[in-house]
Amino acid sequence: xxxxxxxxxxxxxxxxxxxxxxxxxxxxxxxxxxxxxxxxxxxxxxxxxxxxxxxxxxxxxxxxxxxxxxxxxxxxxxxxxxxxxxxxxxxxxxxxxxxxxxxxxxxxxxxxxxxxxxxxxxxxxxxxxxxxxxxxxxxxxxxxxxxxxxxxxxxxxxxxxxxxxxxxxxxxx
Amino acid sequence: xxxxxxxxxxxxxxxxxxxxxxxxxxxxxxxxxxxxxxxxxxxxxxxxxxxxxxxxxxxxxxxxxxxxxxxxxxxxxxxxxxxxxxxxxxxxxxxxxxxxxxxxxxxxxxxxxxxxxxxxxxxxxx
Amino acid sequence: xxxxxxxxxxxxxxxxxxxxxxxxxxxxxxxxxxxxxxxxxxxxxxxxxxxxxxxxxxxxxxxxxxxxxxxxxxxxxxxxxxxxxxxxxxxxxxxxxxxxxxxxxxxxxxxxxxxxxxxxxxxxxxxxxxxxxxxxxxxxxxxxxxxxxxxxxxxxxxxxxxxxxxxxxxxxxxxxxxxxxxxxxxxxxxxxxxxxxxxxxxxxxxxxxxxxxxxxxxxxxxxxxxxxxxxxxxxxxxxxxxxxxxxxxxxxxxxxxxxxxxxxxxxxxxxxxxxxxxxxxxxxxxxxxxxxxxxxxxxxxxxxxxxxxxxxxxxxxxxxxxxxxxxxxxxxxxxxxxxxx
Numbered sequence: 001x002x003x004x005x006x007x008x009x010x011x012x013x014x015x016x017x018x019x020x021x022x023x024x025x026x027x028x029x030x031x032x033x034x035x036x037x038x039x040x041x042x043x044x045x046x047x048x049x050x051x052x053x054x055x056x057x058x059x060x061x062x063x064x065x066x067x068x069x070x071x072x073x074x075x076x077x078x079x080x081x082x083x084x085x086x087x088x089x090x091x092x093x094x095x096x097x098x099x100x101x102x103x104x105x106x107x108x109x110x111x112x113x114x115x116x117x118x119x120x121x122x123x124x125x126x127x128x129x130x131x132x133x134x135x136x137x138x139x140x141x142x143x144x145x146x147x148x149x150x151x152x153x154x155x156x157x158x159x160x161x162x163x164x165x166x167x168x169x170x171x172x173x
Numbered sequence: 174x175x176x177x178x179x180x181x182x183x184x185x186x187x188x189x190x191x192x193x194x195x196x197x198x199x200x201x202x203x204x205x206x207x208x209x210x211x212x213x214x215x216x217x218x219x220x221x222x223x224x225x226x227x228x229x230x231x232x233x234x235x236x237x238x239x240x241x242x243x244x245x246x247x248x249x250x251x252x253x254x255x256x257x258x259x260x261x262x263x264x265x266x267x268x269x270x271x272x273x274x275x276x277x278x279x280x281x282x283x284x285x286x287x288x289x290x291x292x293x294x295x296x297x298x299x
Numbered sequence: 300x301x302x303x304x305x306x307x308x309x310x311x312x313x314x315x316x317x318x319x320x321x322x323x324x325x326x327x328x329x330x331x332x333x334x335x336x337x338x339x340x341x342x343x344x345x346x347x348x349x350x351x352x353x354x355x356x357x358x359x360x361x362x363x364x365x366x367x368x369x370x371x372x373x374x375x376x377x378x379x380x381x382x383x384x385x386x387x388x389x390x391x392x393x394x395x396x397x398x399x400x401x402x403x404x405x406x407x408x409x410x411x412x413x414x415x416x417x418x419x420x421x422x423x424x425x426x427x428x429x430x431x432x433x434x435x436x437x438x439x440x441x442x443x444x445x446x447x448x449x450x451x452x453x454x455x456x457x458x459x460x461x462x463x464x465x466x467x468x469x470x471x472x473x474x475x476x477x478x479x480x481x482x483x484x485x486x487x488x489x490x491x492x493x494x495x496x497x498x499x500x501x502x503x504x505x506x507x508x509x510x511x512x513x514x515x516x517x518x519x520x521x522x523x524x525x526x527x528x529x530x531x532x533x534x535x536x537x538x539x540x541x542x543x544x545x546x547x548x549x550x551x552x553x554x555x556x557x558x559x560x561x562x563x564x565x566x567x568x569x570x571x572x573x574x575x576x577x578x579x580x581x582x583x584x585x586x587x588x589x590x591x592x593x594x595x596x597x598x599x600x601x602x603x604x605x606x607x608x609x610x611x612x613x614x615x616x617x618x619x620x621x622x623x624x625x626x627x628x629x630x631x632x633x634x635x636x637x638x639x640x
Contacts, residue, residue, distance in 0.1 A: 034261075035262075038262050039266070040260075040262045040278075080259050080280060082279065082280045082282075083280070101181075104181075105177070105178070109178050116181065116185055119188070129277070133212065133215055133279075133282055134212065135284055135286070137286045138275065138284065140273065140274050141274065143195050143199075146192040147196075150185060150188070150189045294509060294521070295488055295501070295507045295508050295509060296338075296488055296490045296495045297490075297509065297511075297512060298494065298495045298510070298511050298532040298533060298534045299493050299510075299511060299512025299514075299534040299569075
């Protein structure tokens, strides 16, 4: 399996910037598409393809940097600073779970890592919402968000796995 | 497929199945509530006994920076009729009439929930 | 795979079965006894047998205490022309407790008020307003101290009449609750015609929520909700049985001093406590006393361990301090006041 050579300095910076830009673009484009299910917090989360890719290919630290930048810039560019709190809570918990899962799962199991991480992303978001809104009643959404997280996580996970597979193929040719 | 993968996928499937089962159970056990509570920024701003509402009316709820949710109260049910939040999730959720799921507007920090009130007593003395 | 699947399946099964146990339906029955509708709900293993036994007990106690039925012990007492009457242990026990409560309340509760209840027509439904002379003649007949009780027998002077209506349902609830607890029942709800007796808490561990009727707005309106476990909630009120004549309302709770409906400024009294007999007796006695005297009575008798909800004629709701956390007023236009110990 192909892994990019450890990058330093400008090369690393460029790669991080490129991936952040890609993630941000996906995020902003997705924000324009209305979600068919009217439950707060439910969305496809396509930008997570980049996060999953980064965790498995570049490493945990770099993935965190991309995630934090994307979440912040996403809030700025979409003009919804409120989402910053929710995304940050969800994103950090999601990242943490992926870091843990990466120790036990290989690249061939990204399809499994991603839905679990997505569920924790939604859980984190909900906890932040509970604190921000000052009421635990929002936890009534948890079952919906677990199911939605599993479904969307499976989709983005398969996308990421497909992507890595293709990049492997390219690098080998 | 190794053991770890199998165990993790089983746990994932179990979690999804349990949630789906719980949702079905909750749906079949939902009791119509009677009192709607509207929270903004974590504080109770309005409490409405829905069983005493005879005609529909709206409550405009203003937040920070021009944020607005127009809440419509009707006999036995309540919804967000209009809002200028970016995602419109609260509007599209529509009417609620029981305590199973609240209406939440995350961007404006508004929560509408229904509690059993006097609807869920076990016995009456008198 | 197999090694992990097994525990997973076991876990799933445990969760599902656990869920079933929690939502288990009670064994329940609705019966007509003691002039009212009774609903019994018993949870847990062996609930059905316990339920059948409880229903049998209710009918047995009703047969002992039905003032209108010739075979009952109360009827025998009322028609013994001053002779001793042998009593069953249950009747002797109830009479002993009830007489103590009559004394404790200074006669505000009087078991011998039956002649007055009958004079006003509450026993037959043929309501009438007796003349003042007739009432004056009845007053001397109302005196619980004339009832003698010793060694499982009792006697009542000729002409006087006893009725256990003010305590029978409370005692029955307490008696059933005790039997159920001894039979290992951890959770049951007994609603004996508006006298609510609970055993334990709900199966899920949360307290029972008992609605207290609003005496002023029809049969179904709720004044408030009180949360209880292992306690009785018993209400007496002028709205329960009454008739109107010449623009006046007359109800079934008699003032032993006047042989006429008690007018104390109260609309209803609810007593919450662990002894159903005490709650039932006090709900009647405190209604006769009125708000001020009732509050004073509560203050000097903390040993009874009861809490009160008093509703005054102007709609004011008075609760005792112990209810501050467990009572929730649902008629929010009412004034709520707290009686301090």
